[in-house]
Amino acid sequence: MPQGINSYRTVIYDCDGVMFESFEANFAFYSKVMAKFGKPPLDRNSQEIMHLLHTYSSKDVLAHFFAGDPRELAAALSFAASIDYRELLPYMHMEAGFIETLQILYKKVNLAVCTNRSNSMDLLLEDFGLTPYFGFVMTAAKVENPKPHPEPLLKILEHYRISPREALFVGDSELDQRSAEAAGVPFVAYKSHLPGLARIEHHAEILAILEACRA
Numbered sequence: 339m340p341q342g343i344n345s346y347r348t349v350i351y352d353c354d355g356v357m358f359e360s361f362e363a364n365f366a367f368y369s370k371v372m373a374k375f376g377k378p379p380l381d382r383n384s385q386e387i388m389h390l391l392h393t394y395s396s397k398d399v400l401a402h403f404f405a406g407d408p409r410e411l412a413a414a415l416s417f418a419a420s421i422d423y424r425e426l427l428p429y430m431h432m433e434a435g436f437i438e439t440l441q442i443l444y445k446k447v448n449l450a451v452c453t454n455r456s457n458s459m460d461l462l463l464e465d466f467g468l469t470p471y472f473g474f475v476m477t478a479a480k481v482e483n484p485k486p487h488p489e490p491l492l493k494i495l496e497h498y499r500i501s502p503r504e505a506l507f508v509g510d511s512e513l514d515q516r517s518a519e520a521a522g523v524p525f526v527a528y529k530s531h532l533p534g535l536a537r538i539e540h541h542a543e544i545l546a547i548l549e550a551c552r553a
Contacts, residue, residue, distance in 0.1 A: 526538060
């Protein structure tokens with residue numbers, strides 16, 4: 339078990355909006371699905387739709403757009419799963435200071451991912467050279483109930499055999515905050531004003547939070 343931090347033994351990161359700026363990739367992904375099935379183009383000016391694309395699992399997003407027709411929904415889910423996410427990687431941009439922060443944290447605490455992505459997370463980690471840093475990756479495909487349900491976080495706690503108060507969850511959405519609250523895991527809001535243990539604007543600020551618990 340890594341040593342060096344007293345109280346917090348694991349730092350858990352959401353993906354979209356925290357590890358990566360991925361809005362354009364998500365928009366392109368769902369636009370492909372909508373076009374395939376003759377649906378109207380996605381409205382960039384709709385805050386509700388943009389929030390949906392950026393925070394919910396693909397199953398939930400497509401259930402919203404294809405409600406009322408189970409067969410079409412099943413076909414849309416199948417098509418979405420067939421999309422080669424490598425085509426969308428050029429739209430992904432790692433957040434500033436993220437990998438530098440991981441390089442410091444890596445030997446001090448466990449690192450995990452908790453995302454509502456389904457099948458693309460491992461590819462992202464590999465492509466951006468992040469795979470070695472994360473000991474556990476929890477996606478929507480690995481649980482019955484994705485965020486905002488606490489199940490994904492609880493599975494991470496179980497994996498590392500730690501209590502909720504021994505972890506931090508860094509997220510940027512209401513779904514992240516609600517999941518953390520339900521699991522009893524202290525929440526760190528990244529570039530947002532959601533309630534939690536702390537709010538940070540830059541990834542390196544997590545180091546000060548961890549150092550403070552030594553006092």
